[in-house]
Amino acid sequence: MTTPLAPPDEAGVAEAIRAAAAAREPLAIEGNGTKRALLRPVQAARLLSTRALTGITLYRPTELVISARAGTPLAEIEAAVAERGQMLAPEPPDTGAIFGAAAQATTGGACAQATVGGIVATNLSGPRRITVGAMRDHLLGIRFVNGAGEVVRSGGRVLKNVTGLDLCKLLAGSHGTLGVITEVTLKVLPAAETSATVTVAVPDLAAGVRALSAGLGSPYGVTGAALLPQGHGDLPGPVALLRIEDFASSVAYRTGRLREDLAPFGDVSLIGAAASVPLWRAVRDAAPLAARAEEAIWRVSVRPSAGPGIAAAAEAIGGRALLDWGGGLVWIAGPATEAAHQAVVAAAAAARGTFTLFRGPEPLRAAVAVLPEEPAPLAAIAARVKAALDPAGVLNPGRMRAGG
Amino acid sequence: MIALPPPKADILARRAEIVDALRAICPGEATISEPISLKPYETDGLTAYRQMPLAVVLPSTTEQVAQVMRYCHLNGIRVVPRGAGTSLSGGALPLEDAVVIGLMRLNRILEIDFDDRLAVVEAGVTNLGITRAVEHEGFFYAPDPSSQLACMIGGNVNMNSGGAHCLKYGVTANNLLGLRLVTPEGDIVEVGGAHLDAAGYDWLGLMTGSEGQLGIITEVTVRILRGPEGARAMLAAFKGTEIAGAAVDAIIGSGIIPVALEFMDKPCIHACEAFAHAGYPLDAEAMLIIEVEGSVAEQDELLARIKEICARFDPISMRVASTAEESMAIWKGRKGAFGAVGRISPDYLCMDGTIPTGELPRVLKRMGEMSDEYGLKVANVFHAGDGNLHPLIMFDANDPESFRKAEAFGADILKLCVEVGGCLTGEHGVGVEKRDLMTVQFKAHELDQQRRIKSAFDPGWLLNPHKVFPLADAAPAA
Missing domain, CATH: 3.30.70 (Alpha-Beta Plaits)
Incomplete structure (x- = not known):
């Protein structure tokens, strides 16, 4: 692969894609390449990166929205919202440890930072997904360049919007195969005052899932429900973890009620915020x-x-x-x-x-097929949708499926 | 009356033969062709628009839907899906040469699983019907559009319906796991399932809110949630809309996400009070209804915090419910808002734009000026937390000029919403009502992109071709 293309602005991205489409030369699409080893390897003449499209373009804490260009490091966004007591609720994982070696090799040893465009394009969410929704549920608006080099917008910067087809959801999780995301607008939520985790030492995994179901089916607003087969710390496995995040008085009350309700499933104990926060970060990152x-x-x-x-x-x-x-x-x-x-x-x-x-x-x-195969009628629609967005087939060919 | 695409003369000429073929698939009364029986299907919640269909079928199974779709696909017959017909944007409006597929007989609840917190239901089950089926275990289905007693889940998915509680629980899209649907070519496919985040393209997300453009949804797997221990409301009245808007910002900024945060302006307060006698303050320019959830102690703590915040904005009055009954009394006027406006005006149009919440004072001021210019009254009820406006424009349907002015006023409001960074529709959908305004929000090539995706599903543009996209271009996009 020759020198990566990293245009400084959206117009440059559009120009690069138009040129690639005209020449029918496929492009590999990425931000900082931290998840390049995810899914299938792409065979492409050139690499197009959004890494130079950086910066937060709008942040209105009271409207619960933040917009940023696709190459903005996720960490920068998380820091900006944390400063105002808010968070990206889906808790996107840091895949640095999983892909660490591979990602560093492509950046000459420097520790690459995941971009917000990349986390949306892969629709990766962490433990809080079970109650608050996935990254795609928090994607309010998007700007992307399609395979013809046109800049297309969908959604907007408001929380409720059903105007036209929801291309935000189509693009989220499409791994750069339908368009190159250049800017995203995300819903943010207040970060909880504090958190704590109820642990339940369960006899087996089936009992563990029943304990998690009991917690998630309770009125106490569980925001994380994981099961560690190998245990945790001095708790031999399996151990069920149930997290509560809220105002301090609510966390005290709700963890108390959960401990009572979950006692029939095994020995229960409580982990305070200091240990709970790193524990859930570890679960988030597998x-x-x-x-x-x-x-x-x-x-x-x-x-x-x-x-x-x-x-x-x-x-x-x-x-x-x-x-x-x-x-x-x-x-x-x-x-x-x-x-x-x-x-x-x-x-x-x-x-x-x-x-x-x-x-x-x-x-x-x-x-191998890295994702499930689709039934024939859906696969035919998928091929036509791909052609509707990327008629020349230049965006990340083969990334998700062989030949697609 | 909005323009509809010209009917296909050959289809109209073959009507008798088409009805026979449909009756072979949906026998007896499940195929309707008599004008008097077709009449109820000529309109929906947007009653200003009417059009009799060619025929109506009421299938009882997904397989029947697939057979009808295959037949229509092979014969080039247009199709309009319909749930309960409660759309406020004309989402179920037929075409003269179209077959309406009514999904109300697909009304079975197929599975409820409290451990996995999901329900599998057919498209014709009502929104409230899902909650009714799970509430004995303390569960509920979260999205709660005002029409929830009548509206059906299939329609909710197609319109991505919201409700008063979506600030906390999200809209339909955030509460779905899977769909079973029939493609325009008549194939039955499943997307998503009983699990979260199916790998591959997000067909579930794309179908949600697609307004019947991409397929006919016959089964839906929804997430069900355990209800809170309790909920309670408070009311706060302010001297100005700007002040009330600032109070909303301060509440959200404090880290509290109330389960509901409703805003009413003065005309709406007066209409509701006259109708429901809920004890609303008539001297207020704006009023908030704020609801929180949790144990009684948690409710007390949250309401105290919110009351303390509101107190900083020089409120005219505040009323915190101390019981569920007092909460209901506070909600009583709001829930009857549409009926209340209906009592003071023979007819009204309910608009549905969304704006960035910070733009509220500017938008309300401009709307007041427009109201004077058009000589039509407008009342505002508004999901304040998420910026979804519902201006109710009052007019007289017996006066064509009044209706024309009301439509123009509505269009101006929606253009204003887009101008300040919002959108044409927050939860009612584009339908036919806002179809011709799509060019205000989208550029031509952006609409073409959406049309090409529609074409990928429906190459012949047989499914609902008169909605969402401006008509001049509603032809197969190359």
Whole structure:
């Protein structure tokens, strides 16, 4: 690949894409490249980066909105909203540890920072997703350049907007295959005054998910519900974690009620804010999975009650699991082999769920379906939607599916 | 009357044959062709627009919907889906040469799972019907449009319906897990499921709010939530709309997200008070209804904080409910707002723009000036936390000039919403009502982009072709 293109403005992005479309020369699309090793490798003549499109363009704390150009580091946005006591509620993960080595290699050893455009394009959300929604639910507006080099807007900067087709949701999670996001407007929410975590030492994963369901089905506003099969600290596994975030008096009251309600599931105890905050950051970033460098990582999403079955499938391939989202999100670390991949795919399909091969060696990612296949009528629509946005097929070809 | 695309003469000529074919799929009374029986389907919640359809079918299964769609696809027949017909933007308005697919017989609740916190229901189950089916366990379905007693979940998905409580719980899109739908070509597909965040393109998100442009939704998997321990409301009245707006900013800025935050202007306060006798302060220029949730102690603490904030804005009066009954009394006037305005004016148009909340004083001032210019009264009720305005423009439908002026006034309000950084519609949808205003919010190539996506689903533009996109260009986009 020749020198990456990193235009300083949206017009430059549009110009680069028009040139690529005219020459029918595919472009690999990224921000700072921190998630380049996600999904399938892209075969492209050139790399187009949004890294030079930086800066917060609007922040109205009382209107709960922030806008930033796509290349703005996520950390910069999180710092800006934290200063006003707010947060990006979906708690997007930092994949630095998962992709660390690969990402650093592409930036000459410097620790690259995830961009806000990248986190929207991959629609990655953390533990709070179970109650507040995903990144895509907090994406109010978007500007992107389509594959013809046109700048297109969708949504806006208001919380309620049903004007026209919702291209925000279509672009979120499309991994740069439908358009290059140049600016996003996100909904922000007040950060809670404090937080605490109720832990429940459960006999097995099924009991753990039942405990999480009891917590999520309570009126106490649980904002994180994870299950650590290998335990945590001096608690041997499995241990269920339920987080409450609110005003201090509410956290005290609600954790108290939860401890009573969850006592039938196992020994309960309480972790205060000081230890709770780093614990949930670790869950967010899948750190308890302790994936070894040579292992592949999958993310499987199923209905929560099917989570323990997925974890059992992980164990059967010699891997390990970490359950979040009440048991419905199962992170798996295991052997980076096609056989292991097919076992994960089969388990997800049996549970009528979805999967992503999140990390793996390039030959494996090139050889297998990294996402579930779509039924034929939907695949035909998908191909036409792709053509409607990227008629020359120059944006990140093959990133999500072979030949697409 | 808004322009509709010219009917296809060959389809009108084949009417009898088409009705026979539809009746073979949906037998007996499930296919309607008599004018007197078609009459109820000629309009919806936007009664100013009427158009009789070619025929109506009332399928009972997804398979029947698929057969009807396949037949219409093969024969080039236009199709208009319809739920309860409560759309305020003309979302269910038929075409003379179109078959209306009414989904009200798809009204079964297929699965409820409290452990996984979801319900699978057919498209014709009412919004409130979902909550009714789960409330015995303390659960509810969160989005609560005003029409929730009648409106159906399939329509809610198509319009991405909101409600008074979406500041905390989000709109329809944020409360869905999966859909079963029939494509314009008649294939049955499922998107999403019982799990979160299906990998691949977000078809679920794209379908939500697509106003029946992309497919016919027949089944919906929704998230159900456990209700709070309790909820209580307070009322605060202020001397100016600007002051009330500043109080809203201060509440949100303090880190409290009330479950509801409703704003009423003076004309609306007066209309509601005359109708409901809720004890609203008639000397106020603006009034807020603020609701919080939690245990009684938590409610007390939050209401005390909010009261303390409101006190900084020189309120005329404040009233904090101490019981559920007192809360209901505070809500009584607001919930009857539309009926109240209906009592003082023979007819009204309910608009639905959204603005950045900081623009509220400017928008209300300008709206007042427009009201004088047009000589038509307007009352405002407004979801203050999220900027979704509902100006009610009062007019007399027996006077064509009055209706024309009301429509022009409404269009000016929506243009103003876009001008200050907002949008044409927050929760009612574009439908036919705001179709021709789409060029105010979008550039030509942006509308073309949306049309090409519609074409990807519906290459023949048979599904609802007269809505959302300005008509002049509503042809298959290359």
